[in-house]
Amino acid sequence: MTSVFGSGPSLDAPKGDVARQATAALRGYGYQLYASGLAWLGLEDGEILHLEVAEDYAVATRDALAGTQVKDTGGSVNITLQSAGVRAAIDSFFDVVHRNPKRAVSFHYLTTSEIGVERSKAHRIAGGAALHYWRRAAAGADVGPLRTLVAALDLEPSTKAHLEALTDDDAFRSDFLRRIHWDCGAPGIAGMRDELEAGLIEYVASARRLSSHTARAVLPAVVERLLMTAVTGNARQLRRADLLVLIDETAIVAVPLQQLSAAFQGGGTGATFTRPALLVPASDLPLPAIRAPRIDLVAALDTARRTAGVAIASGATGLGKSLAARVVADCCEGRWSIVDFRNLSPAETAARLSLLRGELAATSATHLILDDVNEIDDPAVRDALLRVVTSLRRRDCNAVITSYRAPTKATHYQLAPEAPSSVEVAYLAEEEVTELVALAGGDTNYAGAVYRAAARGHPQLTWPRCSISSQQIGQGHRLARSWAGRSPTNWARNGAQRDNA
Numbered sequence: 001m002t003s004v005f006g007s008g009p010s011l012d013a014p015k016g017d018v019a020r021q022a023t024a025a026l027r028g029y030g031y032q033l034y035a036s037g038l039a040w041l042g043l044e045d046g047e048i049l050h051l052e053v054a055e056d057y058a059v060a061t062r063d064a065l066a067g068t069q070v071k072d073t074g075g076s077v078n079i080t081l082q083s084a085g086v087r088a089a090i091d092s093f094f095d096v097v098h099r100n101p102k103r104a105v106s107f108h109y110l111t112t113s114e115i116g117v118e119r120s121k122a123h124r125i126a127g128g129a130a131l132h133y134w135r136r137a138a139a140g141a142d143v144g145p146l147r148t149l150v151a152a153l154d155l156e157p158s159t160k161a162h163l164e165a166l167t168d169d170d171a172f173r174s175d176f177l178r179r180i181h182w183d184c185g186a187p188g189i190a191g192m193r194d195e196l197e198a199g200l201i202e203y204v205a206s207a208r209r210l211s212s213h214t215a216r217a218v219l220p221a222v223v224e225r226l227l228m229t230a231v232t233g234n235a236r237q238l239r240r241a242d243l244l245v246l247i248d249e250t251a252i253v254a255v256p257l258q259q260l261s262a263a264f265q266g267g268g269t270g271a272t273f274t275r276p277a278l279l280v281p282a283s284d285l286p287l288p289a290i291r292a293p294r295i296d297l298v299a300a301l302d303t304a305r306r307t308a309g310v311a312i313a314s315g316a317t318g319l320g321k322s323l324a325a326r327v328v329a330d331c332c333e334g335r336w337s338i339v340d341f342r343n344l345s346p347a348e349t350a351a352r353l354s355l356l357r358g359e360l361a362a363t364s365a366t367h368l369i370l371d372d373v374n375e376i377d378d379p380a381v382r383d384a385l386l387r388v389v390t391s392l393r394r395r396d397c398n399a400v401i402t403s404y405r406a407p408t409k410a411t412h413y414q415l416a417p418e419a420p421s422s423v424e425v426a427y428l429a430e431e432e433v434t435e436l437v438a439l440a441g442g443d444t445n446y447a448g449a450v451y452r453a454a455a456r457g458h459p460q461l462t463w464p465r466c467s468i469s470s471q472q473i474g475q476g477h478r479l480a481r482s483w484a485g486r487s488p489t490n491w492a493r494n495g496a497q498r499d500n501a
Contacts, residue, residue: 027189031072032056033226034192035110039068040226041199041362042395043240050237051230054096055107065103067096071111072189078116079184081130082123085111086182087153093180094159110183110394123149131182132418138177139306143169146177183394187387195391196222198354199361204247206277206362214251221250278356282329282336282369290439292432292459294324300423301328301400308416309398310389312376314406315425318460321402324425325369328400335366342371346378353384357391365395369402376407386414428457436462 036057040049043059050058055067069089079086086109093107115131118124125133125145137143150163166172187195197219204215225246229236297313301324304311311328313321329336339356341349360366368388375381385401392399406422407415428436433454434447440463442450454461 028070028072031112031189031192032070033223033230034189034196035068035070036226036230037196037222038192038199038361040222040238040243041196041203042364043238043243044364045240048237048239051226052236054100055092060103063103064106065096065100066106066108067093068108068110071109071113073111073113077113079111079113079131079182080116080118080123081134081149081153082118085109086131087155090150090153090180091156091159094156094162097162098158106179106181108181108183108394108396110186112186112188113184115182115184125149131184134177134180134182135309136307138173140173143172143177147172181396183396185390186394187390191387195357195361195387198358200358202355202358203243203362204251207244208247208251210247210251218247218250221246278339278352278359279337279363279366279368280339282326282338285326285338287323287326287330290436291323291327292320292428292436292462294320294327294428294432297324297423297425298327298331301325302331304416304423305398305400308418309393310401310416311399312401312403312407312412312416312422313425314403314422316404318458319425319427320459321404321425322369322371325371325400325402329367329369332367334397335364336369337366338369338371340371341373344375346375346381349373349375349378350380350384353381353388357384357388360388360391360395365397367397368392368399370399371402372404373401374404376401376403376405377411382411382414389415427455428459428462430457433457433462 036049036051039057039059043049046061048060050060054060054065056070058065058067060066069092071085089107089109093105096107097105115129117129121127123130130146130149133141133146137146147169151160155163163172163176166175186192197216200218200222201212201215204210204218205212222243225238225242229238301311301313305328313324315321326338339352341352344352370385370388373381373385376385389399401415403422406412406424412422428451430448430451433451434444437447437450438444450462451457
């Protein structure tokens with residue numbers, strides 16, 4: 001019996017030729033629009049976003065051009081140096097270089113696919129994926145093995161001519177390897193949309209002090225403007241000012257002057273809440289004039305972040321994790337920012353990482369120091385941290401994370417699979433204490449005493465003792481010897497002198 005309250009007989013979906021359905025193509029175009037939107041959010045003053053001119057989109061200045069090719073494969077396949085898409089991307093890079101001789105060209109291959117290991121062992125480097133080795137060679141590793149594999153690829157004759165002209169290893173590294181970035185493992189279309197929305201929330205709040213509800217309403221307008229700009233026959237370009245105008249057009253509502261005056265007379269306020277920015281420029285926190293160089297520690301962190309994109313420094317409070325991370329930033333090129341997670345619960349840490357992801361999308365590229373992420377093994381924190389790291393890698397940036405305990409192997413593998421382990425921050429060696437005493441103007445003859453007095457090199461305990469003079473230490477030794485033979489009664493009676501000793 002048919003219910004009188006039903007919606008009637010159900011209708012079957014129409015049948016069609018699956019081979020003619022364009023869902024994959026539509027997903028790819030949508031993905032490209034969201035990725036282009038993130039690039040639009042990150043524009044600096046003087047930069048121009050070009051759509052479908054030099055690659056899918058490109059950011060240009062007077063002297064530089066950064067092109068991006070976007071591939072949403074649905075994560076169905078991995079890519080290797082031997083993949084047809086990778087070979088085509090290398091050809092495209094040199095084509096853009098040839099067409100823009102007055103600009104320093106860089107190229108980003110943005111894809112949801114992961115980097116895979118080549119089937120043939122002859123195509124691997126040190127038993128691993130050639131594209132993983134690409135970043136290590138760009139950072140300074142031997143380029144020979146990669147040069148051999150690239151020379152054997154099926155590339156355009158003009159590309160091979162360019163590569164053959166790079167006879168010097170330094171030129172091969174700087175003019176080729178460092179100019180192409182394989183941004184693999186990017187989030188799918190839903191994740192890219194979420195990242196664009198989070199970036200818009202941060203951008204609208206900072207630029208116009210508007211609410212997150214308003215920012216979400218701006219998202220469709222941003223996507224439509226990107227689409228219409230890309231398909232028009234005119235100059236397919238956008239500036240930062242165009243985004244601000246679009247926000248104003250979408251968010252501002254015309255109100256008659258009489259109603260506006262009445263609203264003000266009624267005591268309404270236009271106050272809005274604006275939270276402080278999470279990103280603090282590392283340059284705003286100058287390094288101490290006198291500090292232990294900690295050469296081995298800094299080198300280990302720098303190698304890890306260059307190799308894997310992430311370096312994790314772990315150790316107890318007061319061992320100098322944060323200072324070592326700032327020294328790494330000071331020694332490296334590029335912009336660095338610090339985000340503080342001290343004393344936050346797992347839920348607060350995950351929430352701050354989520355806000356950070358949006359703030360990163362709305363600012364220009366920056367390397368990060370994520371300081372005191374002590375809840376790193378919490379599942380929500382780990383997942384949020386992985387999304388931040390993925391966003392950084394897509395911009396060819398990396399991070400140094402500090403934590404008072406080392407992450408588990410599972411957490412470390414998810415964040416930095418190419419890095420062997422986290423870097424344990426140890427006490428200062430006696431030689432480092434000696435050098436620190438000398439830098440502080442103390443007497444190095446008593447550096448051993450300082451080392452032992454500071455719990456055998458605890459950094460936080462070492463510094464207050466470094467500037468002590470030989471005369472002060474000698475007086476302390478004489479007082480200690482003079483009190484050693486006295487009775488407990490005398491020790492108690494002269495407590496102040498005992499403390500001095």
